[in-house]
Amino acid sequence: MQRIGVFVCHCGTNIAATVDVKAVAKAMEKEPGVVFSTDYTYMCSEAGQTLVQDSIKKYGLTGVVICSCSPHMHELTFQKAIAKAGLNPYMLEIANIREQCSWVTKDIKVATEKAIVLARAAVAKVVLNSPLTSGTTQVTKRALVIGGGIAGMQTALDIAEAGFKVDLVEKNPSIGGKMAQLDKTFPTLDCASCIVTPKMVDVGQNENIRILSYSEVAEVSGFVGNFDVKIKRKARYVDEDKCTGCGACTEKCPMKKIPNEFNHNLNNRSCIYIPFAQAVPKVATIDPRYCLMLNKGKCGICSKVCQAGAINYKAKDEYIEEKYGAIVVATGYEQIKVDKYDEYAYSQSPDVVTSLEYERLMNAAGPTNGHLLRPSDGKEPKKIVWIQCVGSRETCDPTKGPARGKPYCSKVCCMYTAKQAILTKDHYPDTDLYVFYIDVRTPGKNFDEFYRRAVEQYNVHYIKGQVGKVTPENGKLMVQGSDLLLGEQVHIEADMVVLSAAIEPSPTARPLATMLTTQMDTNDFFTEAHPKLRPVESATAGIFLSGMCQGPKDIPETVAQASAAAAKVIGLLCKKELTNNACVAHPNEMMCNGCSQCQGVCPYGAITYVEKEFRMPDRTTKVRRVAQVNEAVCQGCGACTVTCPSGAMDLRGFSNQEIMAEVDAICQ
Amino acid sequence: MVYSYFPGCTLKNKAKDLDAYGRAAAKALGAELEEIPEWQCCGGVYPLSHDEIAIKLSSVRALASARDAGHDLVTICSACHNVIKRVNDDMANDEYVSTRANNYLKADGIEYHGETRVIHFLELLRDDIGYDKVKAAVKNPLKGQKIGAYYGCLLLRPSQVMAMDNAENPTIIEDLIKAVGATPVVYAQRNECCGAYLTMEDSSVPEKRVKSILENAKANGADTVVTACPLCYYNLKKHSEGTGVTVRYFTEVLAEALGVKEEM
Numbered sequence: 001m002q003r004i005g006v007f008v009c010h011c012g013t014n015i016a017a018t019v020d021v022k023a024v025a026k027a028m029e030k031e032p033g034v035v036f037s038t039d040y041t042y043m044c045s046e047a048g049q050t051l052v053q054d055s056i057k058k059y060g061l062t063g064v065v066i067c068s069c070s071p072h073m074h075e076l077t078f079q080k081a082i083a084k085a086g087l088n089p090y091m092l093e094i095a096n097i098r099e100q101c102s103w104v105t106k107d108i109k110v111a112t113e114k115a116i117v118l119a120r121a122a123v124a125k126v127v128l129n130s131p132l133t134s135g136t137t138q139v140t141k142r143a144l145v146i147g148g149g150i151a152g153m154q155t156a157l158d159i160a161e162a163g164f165k166v167d168l169v170e171k172n173p174s175i176g177g178k179m180a181q182l183d184k185t186f187p188t189l190d191c192a193s194c195i196v197t198p199k200m201v202d203v204g205q206n207e208n209i210r211i212l213s214y215s216e217v218a219e220v221s222g223f224v225g226n227f228d229v230k231i232k233r234k235a236r237y238v239d240e241d242k243c244t245g246c247g248a249c250t251e252k253c254p255m256k257k258i259p260n261e262f263n264h265n266l267n268n269r270s271c272i273y274i275p276f277a278q279a280v281p282k283v284a285t286i287d288p289r290y291c292l293m294l295n296k297g298k299c300g301i302c303s304k305v306c307q308a309g310a311i312n313y314k315a316k317d318e319y320i321e322e323k324y325g326a327i328v329v330a331t332g333y334e335q336i337k338v339d340k341y342d343e344y345a346y347s348q349s350p351d352v353v354t355s356l357e358y359e360r361l362m363n364a365a366g367p368t369n370g371h372l373l374r375p376s377d378g379k380e381p382k383k384i385v386w387i388q389c390v391g392s393r394e395t396c397d398p399t400k401g402p403a404r405g406k407p408y409c410s411k412v413c414c415m416y417t418a419k420q421a422i423l424t425k426d427h428y429p430d431t432d433l434y435v436f437y438i439d440v441r442t443p444g445k446n447f448d449e450f451y452r453r454a455v456e457q458y459n460v461h462y463i464k465g466q467v468g469k470v471t472p473e474n475g476k477l478m479v480q481g482s483d484l485l486l487g488e489q490v491h492i493e494a495d496m497v498v499l500s501a502a503i504e505p506s507p508t509a510r511p512l513a514t515m516l517t518t519q520m521d522t523n524d525f526f527t528e529a530h531p532k533l534r535p536v537e538s539a540t541a542g543i544f545l546s547g548m549c550q551g552p553k554d555i556p557e558t559v560a561q562a563s564a565a566a567a568k569v570i571g572l573l574c575k576k577e578l579t580n581n582a583c584v585a586h587p588n589e590m591m592c593n594g595c596s597q598c599q600g601v602c603p604y605g606a607i608t609y610v611e612k613e614f615r616m617p618d619r620t621t622k623v624r625r626v627a628q629v630n631e632a633v634c635q636g637c638g639a640c641t642v643t644c645p646s647g648a649m650d651l652r653g654f655s656n657q658e659i660m661a662e663v664d665a666i667c668q
Numbered sequence: 669m670v671y672s673y674f675p676g677c678t679l680k681n682k683a684k685d686l687d688a689y690g691r692a693a694a695k696a697l698g699a700e701l702e703e704i705p706e707w708q709c710c711g712g713v714y715p716l717s718h719d720e721i722a723i724k725l726s727s728v729r730a731l732a733s734a735r736d737a738g739h740d741l742v743t744i745c746s747a748c749h750n751v752i753k754r755v756n757d758d759m760a761n762d763e764y765v766s767t768r769a770n771n772y773l774k775a776d777g778i779e780y781h782g783e784t785r786v787i788h789f790l791e792l793l794r795d796d797i798g799y800d801k802v803k804a805a806v807k808n809p810l811k812g813q814k815i816g817a818y819y820g821c822l823l824l825r826p827s828q829v830m831a832m833d834n835a836e837n838p839t840i841i842e843d844l845i846k847a848v849g850a851t852p853v854v855y856a857q858r859n860e861c862c863g864a865y866l867t868m869e870d871s872s873v874p875e876k877r878v879k880s881i882l883e884n885a886k887a888n889g890a891d892t893v894v895t896a897c898p899l900c901y902y903n904l905k906k907h908s909e910g911t912g913v914t915v916r917y918f919t920e921v922l923a924e925a926l927g928v929k930e931e932m
Contacts, residue, residue, distance in 0.1 A: 342836030397828070469836075471856035473884075478856070 002127045005036040005061040006119060007052055009043035009068035011098055016041075018102035020112040024067060027116045031123045035059050044074050052078070053085035063091045063126040067119045069098040088131030090582060090653055093122040117666055124665035128658045132582040137632045139225040139578055140325040143569050144169065146217055146512065149177020150196060150555060151547025151562045152330035153203050158566030159328075160208035164573050167322060168203065169231060170213045171508065174279035176200050177332055181262065183362040183370075185555055186419040187450035193365065197278040204280040213281055216508070218319060220327070220515040223604060223635060224542030225578045227324045235315040237286035237294070238272070242310035245282035249302035249311070250274060255290050260367070264357045266375060267367035272302045272311075277365065284310075326542050326569040327516065329526055330562070331509045333548040335501040336391045340404045344387060344499055349472040350375040352497045355386075355413065358420055372428060374496055377475070381431065381495035384424065385479045386417050387467045388437040391502035406502045406523060411552035413500035414441045418454040420498065425458040433460045434492055436467050436481050444554070463490060470497050503552050518543050525551050536565040544568050583653035584634040585641060587627040589614075591648035594625035598640035598649050606633035607640060669796060672734035672741045673701035676748035677709050683745070683898035689919035690744045690789055692928040697797050697805055701742060704733045710751040713865075721768045727755040728769050732780040740785040742792055744919065746897035750822040750830070753786045757829045788823070789919070790840050790896065791832055799847040807927030809849025815921065816853040816890035816913075817841030818881065820900040821861045835859065841894065841918060848925035853890035857881040862903040871906075878907035886913050894918040 006028040010016035021039040028037040036059045040048050043066055055061060064087065066078050071094040079089035097115040105111050141164055145156045148170030156166045168175065180200070182192035203209055212231055219230035255271035262275045269275075271290045274282060284302075292299035293313050303311040335354055338346045346352045351374050353361070364370035374381050391405030392413065414437070421433050440462065442448040454460045467481035479492040505524045513520045518538040519527040526545050529537040536545055546565040547558040572578075587598075589612065599607045610628050613621050627649065629640075640649045641656065650656055679687035694701050708726035715723045730752065734741035743749040758765040760782025770779050787795070793802055819838055827835035838859065842852035860881060863874025882904065885893050892914045895901050904915040923929040 342834060348837075469856075469860070473856060 002033045002062045003035045003060055004031075004033045004063045004065060004123055004126055005052070005055050005059060006031075006034055006038075006065045006067065006123065007043055007048075007055075008037075008039040008097075008115075008119070009048070009066065010039065010041045011043075011069060011102075012041065015068070015098050015102045015115075018106060018108055018111045019097055019115045020108060021067075021115075023112055024097070024115045024119055028065075028119055028123065031120060033063075033127045034123060036061065043068050044077055049077070049081040052081055056082060056085040056087060061087070063087075063093070063129060065093045065095060065119060065122045065126055067095040067097045067115065067122070070094075070096045070100075088133075090132040091126065091129050093126040093129070095119045095122040120668070121662040121665040124661040125658045128655070128661055129653070132652055134582040135580045135631050136577040137225055137580055139573060139575055140227075140323045141165065141573050142167070142322070142324050143326045143328065143573065144217075144227070144229055144322070144324040145328045145330055145546075147177070147330035147332055147506075147547070147549070148172075148175030148203075148211070148213065149330060149332045149547065150179040150199070151332065151549075151558045152177070152328070153199050154559050154562035155328050155330060155544075155546045155566045155569070156209050157199070157202060157206065158563050159569050159573075160206045162566075162570040162573075164208065164570065166209045167231075167324070168209055168211050169215050169217060170211065171216050172275065173214050173236065173273075173283075173285040174200075174275045174281070175203060175211060175213060176276075176278070176280065178356070179555060180276065180278070181264075181356065181359060181363070183359050183364075183366075184419060184423060186415045187444075187446045189419070189423070193278065193363075200278065200280040211281060212320075214285060217512060217515065221605070222323075223633065224540075225325050225572070227327055227542065228321065229324055229327070230319055230321050233318045233320060235288070235317050236283070237288070237291070237311065237313055237315045238284045239310040239312055240281055240283050242308045243283035243306075244308050244310075245274060245279075245284070246307070247274060247284075248305045248307070249284050252301050252305045254299065254301060255292060258287060258290050263360045263367045264354070266357060266360055286311075286313075325573050326544060328544045328546050328565050328569060329509075329512065329516070329518070329538070329549050330546040330565075331506045331512060331549040333503045333552070334506055336405065336504050338390060338499050338501050341390060341499070343469050344390065344467065344497065345470040345472055345477070346499060349470075349477060349497075351381075351472075351477055351495065352470060352499065354499050354501045355416060355420065356501075358498045359416075362420065362423055372424065379495075380428065383432045383492065383494045384434070384496045384498060385467070385477075385492055385494045386421065386433070386435040386498045386500060388413055388417060388435065388500045389466075389502075390499040392500075393438060394502075406504060408523060408552070409441065410500075410503040411441070412503070412554050414439075414451070415444070415447055415554065417498075417500055418442075418451045418460075421454050421460040422450075422458050425460065433458075434479075434494075435460060435462045436465055437462060438464075438466065444556075465490070503548065505549055509549055516540060516543050525549065536561055536568055542572065580632055581634070581636045583636040583651060584631045585629045585636065585638070585649055585651050586631075587629065587644075588648045588650065589626045591646050592624075592626040592644075593646050593648070594627070595645060596627075597643050597645065598627055601639045601643045602634075603637065603639065604633050604635055606630045606635075669698065670700045670702055670739055671792065672730075672737050672739040673703050674707055674710070674730050674734075674741060674743045674748060674752065675703060676743065676745040678747075678898040679745055683901065683917070686744055686896075686898060686901070686917040686919055689917060689923035689929065693919055693922045693926055694789070694792075696923075696926045696928045697793070697802065699792060699797060702737070702739065704730050704737075704741075707733070710748040711755075712747070712751070714751045714754045718764065719768075721765060721772065724755045724758065724765065724769055725772055727752045728759060728773060728780050729776070729778065731756055731759070731782075731784045731786070732773075732778045735780065735784045740787055742787055742789055744789040744896065746788075746820060746823040746895075747899060749786070749788045754826075754829050756782050756784060756786050758782075788832060788896070790844065793844060793922075794840055799843055802844070802922075803847040803849075806848055806925045808925055810921065810925050811849050813850040814853050814889050814891050815845045815850045816855055816885040816888065816893040817845065817858055817918075818862075818885070818893045818895040818900060818904065818915075819859040820895060820897045821859065821864075823896055824859065841896075844918065844922070845894070848922060850921070850925075853885065853888050855885045855888040855890065857884040862900045864899055864903070867899075867903055867906075874903040875907045878904050879911070882908055882911040882913045886911055892916055892921075894921050 253270035259265040394405030396403035
């Protein structure tokens with residue numbers, strides 16, 4: 001006979017203000033099996049846990065029900081607590097009377113009624129619970145980092161420093177990401193290249209890191225500690241091991257009019273190319289879309305000039321398969337396409353540029369060698385207007401069709417705009433600069449001071465208000481906006497307009513999230529396991545988040561998060577073995593008819609079939625085919641239990657009998 | 669094709685031409701505009717306060733009338749179109765507005781939930797008839813005429829509700845100008861405000877606006893601008909002197925090209 005204790009938590013006023021906790025505790029006293037029932041202010045506190053432990057000893061409890069917050073929050077806390085008092089941790093049930101009860105109504109009567117029903121269901125289930133023990137699995141001591149920008153590089157370096165092997169997958173020919181394209185960084189104005197390229201070299205030279213550039217993740221299976229990943233290595237038509245990066249091929253290539261992605265298409269590159277001088281790995285790549293040899297079978301010049309014999313026109317995409325203990329997502333961001341914003345004339349004038357394009361125009365390694373020249377006529381602009389929040393902080397009525405922009409603040413634009421303005425003024429003191437803003441947001445160390453410098457020391461004109469229209473006319477850009485502080489229309493005859501376009505997650509993120517079975521929010525940013533307490537872990541065990549893929553953030557924050565993700569990975573890889581989920585499926589072999597349906601639905605490949613000999617009642621033996629669950633692989637999702645036609649498959653901790661008892665208790 | 673037609677007050681008075689040329693052109697193109705019986709003023713301006721229901725009722729009556737006739741509802745006046753289309757959207761999507769409006773209209777035995785398709789005459793030409801058919805029906809191609817489209821603000825905005833064309837970079841009138849054999853002139857100010865009702869309070873505002881619009885059209889080579897809005901027409905015409913630009917309704921230009929202008 002089970003002896004159950006019920007503990008009702010007030011959660012301060014979170015629960016007690018809406019649920020009559022004393023009435024709940026009292027109602028539970030009458031439930032079958034309950035020998036003790038009480039309430040307390042904070043059950044999760046030290047004192048609350050002690051109360052539970054003491055009661056277990058005092059009343060000889062065999063099972064415990066805690067009526068409190070979501071099990072996501074504190075199931076583990078209480079499992080540990082009752083384990084310390086000598087109970088099996090699975091002899092615990094949580095009745096969630098906060099998130100799904102007290103928080104969703106102000107009506108004390110109905111909330112109390114629902115709390116009692118939920119508590120009763122938990123009691124009905126815990127009576128049927130049986131002690132469970134977990135198995136263990138080994139951990140593969142190798143990590144996969146997806147994305148070779150500053151986030152991915154930092155994570156890879158930190159994991160490698162701890163002595164673990166890391167594979168760094170990057171879809172582009174070189175690692176470096178967006179940071180390698182920036183000119184200088186706020187608020188210190190140190191050159192982005194000067195700090196990111198040494199890091200790229202460190203990554204390239206680290207013995208524990210293998211760079212898989214020009215590659216993409218194709219398939220992921222497995223689970224924490226034991227992921228199986230298939231990686232597509234796109235054919236670059238150049239042997240990475242032989243290529244010395246001399247660049248002779250890029251000079252001789254006859255196809256020289258290919259838009260240069262690294263410079264945001266502001267100039268051209270050759271068809272066989274090295275994206276930029278400091279690229280890592282510094283090897284050439286043939287762009288198969290334009291190569292004459294690949295498309296028409298004529299040319300072959302790069303092959304002729306290559307001293308190393310690295311060119312291979314017959315190369316094919318290759319797939320490699322590898323096992324990993326942990327995966328870090330660092331897929332970064334893109335700026336949104338601004339051609340939906342016709343009022344800013346981006347597609348009508350080359351002198352309207354995005355902030356990242358402006359970054360390349362300022363960069364000494366950019367298309368203009370760092371001279372600020374208008375794309376249209378190559379003249380120095382005298383008057384430049386920045387428009388903030390292009391596509392950021394945009395609200396829309398969802399009944400009126402899809403939004404143009406994003407509802408969130410892109411976070412970095414205010415600061416990089418101040419930086420771009422200061423740098424422009426530094427190089428060209430006689431320029432006249434205007435910034436149209438909704439709010440200037442500068443929370444961060446030395447950030448507001450930096451912005452004030454732009455306003456006070458550099459005389460950048462900040463105008464609170466939005467631009468309504470940009471019109472190209474006679475080689476100028478007529479900017480029409482409103483100054484909300486003066487309450488006036490402003491007309492500016494500008495030479496250039498810079499759009500601080502919103503940031504969005506990389507388009508590669510969503511398919512990846514599907515492969516990894518991780519969650520994303522409505523904006524396609526990866527969702528962290530807990531917004532405050534587990535910011536670098538995804539809700540899927542063994543998948544970690546680093547950088548902009550989780551939300552807009554600047555370089556220092558990205559690096560901090562990258563190192564935090566690395567610390568989590570190291571913590572995981574250090575473990576000798578992982579404790580498995582004890583709530584796994586198990587077949588009742590006497591009932592199993594060998595139909596294989598469970599095998600088909602199992603997403604983890606945990607179910608196999610074996611031929612087994614059974615003794616029949618008449619003492620003969622019979623060989624039957626029955627299901628077998630690999631408990632190390634089973635994640636306890638329960639798909640097999642609902643599929644099984646004969647009801648042979650059951651889930652430990654969530655057995656059919658236990659669930660039905662809960663339902664019965666609720667429907668009483 | 670038979671359409672329910674909502675002319676609006678201005679088209680019965682100041683803007684008779686806009687109406688008459690439009691009807692003549694429609695007839696020539698085989699579209700029948702059947703005037704809604706006993707229609708009332710659309711309300712004039714779409715009310716921006718969410719709880720102003722009474723002003724929307726006359727539009728709802730017209731919309732329900734078109735639905736009961738089984739027709740799409742056509743308007744020509746930009747302002748009427750703006751009000752009626754937005755009220756229609758409210759009736760379909762805004763439960764607060766539609767519940768209250770329907771409560772008012774119960775007495776008339778009307779219940780309406782945004783079922784009617786509301787189109788501007790330009791959309792009728794482009795989508796239902798097709799500009800290629802318009803082109804084929806042209807008897808007097810307006811060769812050599814350089815015409816700028818003047819959209820104003822109401823015809824295309826708010827773009828998600830009006831859903832007629834790209835509000836910042838429209839082509840619907842330019843394509844019509846091409847169909848009638850003239851050369852469209854694209855200029856920056858074509859979808860800016862003309863000053864609208866400020867003409868009553870401080871006519872210097874529309875004067876300044878119109879000068880800027882017409883000078884911009886002229887600088888880009890336009891000798892004529894066409895509009896679909898009686899108020900824009902009024903303001904543009906009033907201040908067009910000395911700009912060298914003629915202001916006309918788009919229906920007049922269309923009727924001329926179709927050879928039905930003289931018949932009237």
